[in-house]
Amino acid sequence: MQKVGIIGVGKIGGSLLLRLAESGEFELSASDIHKEQLGAFEKAGVNTVSSNLEVAERSDLVFVAVKPWDVGMVMEEISPAMIPEGGKAVASVAAGVTISNISDRLPAGAAVLRVMPNVCASVGLGSAVVTANDAGRERLGEVMGIFRHVGDVMELPERLFDAATALHGSGPAYVALFADALIQAGVRQGIPRDVARRLVVETIGGTAVLLKDRSAHQVRDEVMTPGGTTAAAFVAMEKAGFVGAVHDGIEAATEQARGLGG
Numbered sequence: 001m002q003k004v005g006i007i008g009v010g011k012i013g014g015s016l017l018l019r020l021a022e023s024g025e026f027e028l029s030a031s032d033i034h035k036e037q038l039g040a041f042e043k044a045g046v047n048t049v050s051s052n053l054e055v056a057e058r059s060d061l062v063f064v065a066v067k068p069w070d071v072g073m074v075m076e077e078i079s080p081a082m083i084p085e086g087g088k089a090v091a092s093v094a095a096g097v098t099i100s101n102i103s104d105r106l107p108a109g110a111a112v113l114r115v116m117p118n119v120c121a122s123v124g125l126g127s128a129v130v131t132a133n134d135a136g137r138e139r140l141g142e143v144m145g146i147f148r149h150v151g152d153v154m155e156l157p158e159r160l161f162d163a164a165t166a167l168h169g170s171g172p173a174y175v176a177l178f179a180d181a182l183i184q185a186g187v188r189q190g191i192p193r194d195v196a197r198r199l200v201v202e203t204i205g206g207t208a209v210l211l212k213d214r215s216a217h218q219v220r221d222e223v224m225t226p227g228g229t230t231a232a233a234f235v236a237m238e239k240a241g242f243v244g245a246v247h248d249g250i251e252a253a254t255e256q257a258r259g260l261g262g
């Protein structure tokens with residue numbers, strides 16, 4: 001059985017850990033600085049341990065899912081277990097923390113990977129991109145296989161990771177923002193809140209399915225009757241700078257990711 005460890009069992013680490021535990025395919029260990037968070041995972045059959053180093057010692061593949069500013073300290077803690085001859089690899093999901101930020105804290109030649117997932121992993125509908133240093137390349141398939149348990153996975157060069165973080169890492173929050181705005185707008189037009197919410201949620205889910213095999217332009221054109229309601233809405237939204245605001249948001253998030261590595 002593959003030995004997988006997770007350090008930090010919050011929103012991302014915890015979602016991955018639960019799905020891997022459900023699959024029954026892995027021998028799992030986990031640690032978290034807030035030990036009270038480990039109980040649920042222990043019940044799911046995970047070995048919960050009290051030190052990050054112990055997770056690394058017990059695992060062939062270690063996922064670090066702590067906040068970006070905590071990654072350096074965790075790498076220093078697990079460094080003694082990460083000698084290249086040990087056959088271990090570490091994968092970080094932290095925004096903005098580069099492979100070189102990480103490998104600087106580990107023995108020379110350590111296998112290091114980065115993954116950028118999103119919170120839709122918690123319902124098995126995540127998307128993730130993966131990259132690796134030279135020593136970690138042979139583990140790419142393994143890491144991609146693990147993230148397939150929580151959604152879609154692609155390889156992406158590290159130079160595009162900050163942009164991908166901005167696009168899909170933060171993406172669910174933008175969709176939620178848009179959903180909230182739509183619901184409020186429906187309420188303003190007199191639709192009861194619970195009805196508006198249901199209509200908007202189904203619309204977003206249904207559109208996501210349509211977009212799997214159609215371009216965004218195709219969907220737009222199928223909806224937009226010449227001289228009709230959708231065209232009127234598009235003109236009003238564009239006058240308010242909707243598309244420009246999306247571009248500005250992605251640019252700001254990309255820049256923010258660049259600054260998080262420290």
Ligand SMILES: NC(=O)C1=CN([C@@H]2O[C@H](COP(=O)(O)OP(=O)(O)OC[C@H]3O[C@@H](n4cnc5c(N)ncnc54)[C@H](O)[C@@H]3O)[C@@H](O)[C@H]2O)C=CC1
Nearest residue numbers: 008009010011012032033034065066067068094095117119
């Ligand atoms: N939340 C999201 O939607 C996404 C988050 N990420 C990245 O995933 C990482 C984790 O984010 P979340 O899961 O949202 O955070 P979180 O706060 O939910 O989870 C982090 C966990 O790490 C634990 N922790 C903190 N310091 C630790 C230490 N020294 N040793 C062991 N455990 C420690 C915390 O107690 C907590 O349970 C971040 O680096 C973030 O950039 C990436 C993509 C999406």
Ligand SMILES: O=C(O)[C@@H]1CCC=N1
Nearest residue numbers: 095165166169170171
């Ligand atoms: O907001 C953040 O910094 C993290 C990274 C991507 C999603 N959440």
